[in-house]
Amino acid sequence: MKKINNDDDKLLKELFRDFTPEEAPASIRQNAMNRVLHDWVQEPQTYQPLINKQNRWWIITAAIAILAISFLVDASVIQQYLGDLGFTSKQLNLGSINKSFSQFFAVFTKIPSLVYFVVAGIVFLLGLDKILNRLANL
Amino acid sequence: MSNNKDIELIKSIKKGDVAAFSQIIDMYQHMAFTLAKGIVKNLQEAEEVTQDAFVKAYKSLDSFKGDASFSTWLYRIVYNTAISKLRSRKPSTEDLESKETIQYEANYAENNMHRLELQERKKVLKKALSNLKEDDAFILILYYYKEQSIEEISKTTGLSVSNIKVKLHRGRKQMQTELNAILKGELNSIL
Numbered sequence: 001m002k003k004i005n006n007d008d009d010k011l012l013k014e015l016f017r018d019f020t021p022e023e024a025p026a027s028i029r030q031n032a033m034n035r036v037l038h039d040w041v042q043e044p045q046t047y048q049p050l051i052n053k054q055n056r057w058w059i060i061t062a063a064i065a066i067l068a069i070s071f072l073v074d075a076s077v078i079q080q081y082l083g084d085l086g087f088t089s090k091q092l093n094l095g096s097i098n099k100s101f102s103q104f105f106a107v108f109t110k111i112p113s114l115v116y117f118v119v120a121g122i123v124f125l126l127g128l129d130k131i132l133n134r135l136a137n138l
Numbered sequence: 139m140s141n142n143k144d145i146e147l148i149k150s151i152k153k154g155d156v157a158a159f160s161q162i163i164d165m166y167q168h169m170a171f172t173l174a175k176g177i178v179k180n181l182q183e184a185e186e187v188t189q190d191a192f193v194k195a196y197k198s199l200d201s202f203k204g205d206a207s208f209s210t211w212l213y214r215i216v217y218n219t220a221i222s223k224l225r226s227r228k229p230s231t232e233d234l235e236s237k238e239t240i241q242y243e244a245n246y247a248e249n250n251m252h253r254l255e256l257q258e259r260k261k262v263l264k265k266a267l268s269n270l271k272e273d274d275a276f277i278l279i280l281y282y283y284k285e286q287s288i289e290e291i292s293k294t295t296g297l298s299v300s301n302i303k304v305k306l307h308r309g310r311k312q313m314q315t316e317l318n319a320i321l322k323g324e325l326n327s328i329l
Contacts, residue, residue, distance in 0.1 A: 012313060015263050016282035022264070024171035025185055029163045032192040039197065040156045 069105075144208040151199060163192055166209065169284075170216045176275030177220035179268055187223050191216040206293060210286075213294045217276060224272065266316035274309035281306060 143165075150158040170191060175184035194215050202211050267275040273295065280286045280294060288306070292299045 009310065011317075012278070012282050012310060015259065016279075018259050019263055019279075019283045020260065021168040021172040021283075022175060024167040024188060028167050028171060028185055028188050028192070029160060032163055032189045033160050035189070035193045036159055036196045037156060039193070 141207075145204060148199060148202065148204075148208070151196070159192075159196055162195075166212055167192075169209075170212065173213060173216050173276050173279060174220045176267060176270070176279055177217070177273050178223055183223055184220075187216065187220045191219045194219065209284075210290060210294050213280070214296065217273065217295050220276070221273065262317065262320050265320055266313055269316045270309060270312055274305055274312060277302060277305050278309045278313065 144162075147158045147161055151162075167188065171184055171188045174187040174191070175181065178184050178187055191212070195212055198215075202208065267278065270278070277291055277295070280291050281288075286294070288299055288302050291297075291302050295302070297305070
């Protein structure tokens with residue numbers, strides 16, 4: 001049995017040396033791609049929004065914080081604006097709040113401005129990196 | 139393992155570059171078609187099977203993890219699709235057993251094959267393969283042409299190693315019988 005198998009094996013090995021796969025009809029590629037594209041078109045296209053829900057809350061919080069800080073550091077412009085709208089200091093006494101917070105923020109004025117620039121630079125670069133990453137994955 | 143080009147193309151397709159799939163088709167369509175035809179033995183059905191297999195491969199591309207080679211994964215889809223096609227047919231009335239009753243003459247085919255020209259040999263091989271039972275041609279092509287190991291063929295087909303060995307043995311015997319029959323016919327037509 002082994003002898004026969006070896007003979008078969010030898011003959012087939014030799015035969016398959018000349019073997020070439022059959023030429024597939026051109027319609028296979030065309031039809032398969034048509035079906036694939038049709039399937040792709042039917043698929044719901046989803047995309048990752050640049051600003052997702054979690055980021056949205058961070059951005060809103062950051063905007064409120066910036067407004068709050070700007071108000072607490074110098075509220076005179078806002079006070080004047082509210083005064084123009086008819087709010088008196090009796091109705092809304094921002095001056096005292098502004099004064100107390102100004103004392104608190106006076107601590108920050110002692111920190112060298114370079115520190116602020118460096119922190120702002122780092123935050124900007126991190127933000128830019130995140131946005132570019134998101135754009136790359138669109 | 140998949141080659142780098144396969145991996146790059148698959149990554150592109152997964153990212154949404156559907157056109158990259160046409161490159162996959164270009165690379166594998168001939169082999170996939172040959173393997174499909176080896177099972178269904180019919181040009182039109184082989185075409186349908188190959189198309190279906192590529193579409194199935196595209197749809198289930200996310201399940202391809204890259205731990206086996208892409209070709210093994212794809213040929214498995216071709217194999218399963220072709221077998222399903224075969225089973226969906228009505229039972230054939232052809233008496234395959236009668237072919238096995240032809241007397242086994244090992245040296246006869248071997249001696250005559252040497253005398254044939256290259257094109258003739260290719261023709262004879264294709265004809266003999268087309269006469270083999272079910273998936274025997276598929277297994278012989280992977281074993282002798284793609285030089286896959288029995289374990290690899292087992293992965294491709296989902297059949298057990300011992301089953302592959304049995305099919306290989308049966309395929310070899312049947313090939314010999316088919317070659318003898320074809321060569322006898324050729325000689326008779328010349329005479």
